Amino acid sequence: MTEISSLAYKKLLLVSWTFSAISIVGLSTTSWRPDRYPVLFAFSLSWVINVVVFQCTHGYWLRVDPMRFRLAGWEREGRIYRWAGVDAFRWLLLRSPLSWLGPTPKLAPHRAGIERLLRHLNCAEGVHRVGGVVTFGVAGGYFLAGHGAVGFYLVLMALLLHVYPVMLQRRNRGRVFRVARRLGGPTSLV
Numbered sequence: 001m002t003e004i005s006s007l008a009y010k011k012l013l014l015v016s017w018t019f020s021a022i023s024i025v026g027l028s029t030t031s032w033r034p035d036r037y038p039v040l041f042a043f044s045l046s047w048v049i050n051v052v053v054f055q056c057t058h059g060y061w062l063r064v065d066p067m068r069f070r071l072a073g074w075e076r077e078g079r080i081y082r083w084a085g086v087d088a089f090r091w092l093l094l095r096s097p098l099s100w101l102g103p104t105p106k107l108a109p110h111r112a113g114i115e116r117l118l119r120h121l122n123c124a125e126g127v128h129r130v131g132g133v134v135t136f137g138v139a140g141g142y143f144l145a146g147h148g149a150v151g152f153y154l155v156l157m158a159l160l161l162h163v164y165p166v167m168l169q170r171r172n173r174g175r176v177f178r179v180a181r182r183l184g185g186p187t188s189l190v
Contacts, residue, residue, distance in 0.1 A: 011100035023047040034142075034150045042153035046135055046161055053131040061126035066118040069125055071174055081171040089164045090171075114180050118173065125169035132162030 004012070026037075026044030034041040074080065081087070093099050102124065139154035 008100070011097070015097050015100045019047050020051070035147055038147075038149040038153045041150055042157050045138065046154065046157040049134050049138065050131050050161060053134060054127050057127055057130050058123055061123035062119055064119075064122055064126065066115060066122055069122050069170070069173065071170065071177070075170060076174050076177070078171050078174050081167050084167060086164065086167045086171050090168055093168070114176060117176055121169050121173050121176070125166050125173075128162045128165045128169070132158050132166065135162060 023044040026040045027048065030037045030041040030044070135154060135158040139151045139158065141151075142148075142154060143151035
């Protein structure tokens, strides 16, 4: 695992503990009647799902072969992601405390640095994929149980907390590949 600075670690803890506290309070006050405050309940449940999925899967995703998340030809240049608004999402993310949740390693211009960065991108994408599937599944369960508002907000949370981050990781992977190609780096990863 890549070491992060002391300040980045403090920021990570601050946001994690704050969201966890909000989620605990939110779930304890709304779980009996989730339709009364569906946004708070959906956020709280989504955060708990994110934490559990991250804790259960991040080690696996760091060990997975970087080629597992290979880019399709149509997404390599990133036009599809610009069209989908990923640049706006990235801009918003970088200017909010949410960016503190993922202190990422910087790109080092050598094969080991590029491979390490790709593994971190794979890990983030894998965790968000699993979290998105679980969150969409839970949302479907709430729709079927007659809690449409909760299901709707869970879908919205899944889009914001999983679908856009997956697209952002894929866009970033394309950018890393282009840099690697320019540096004459590991073309076997591209």
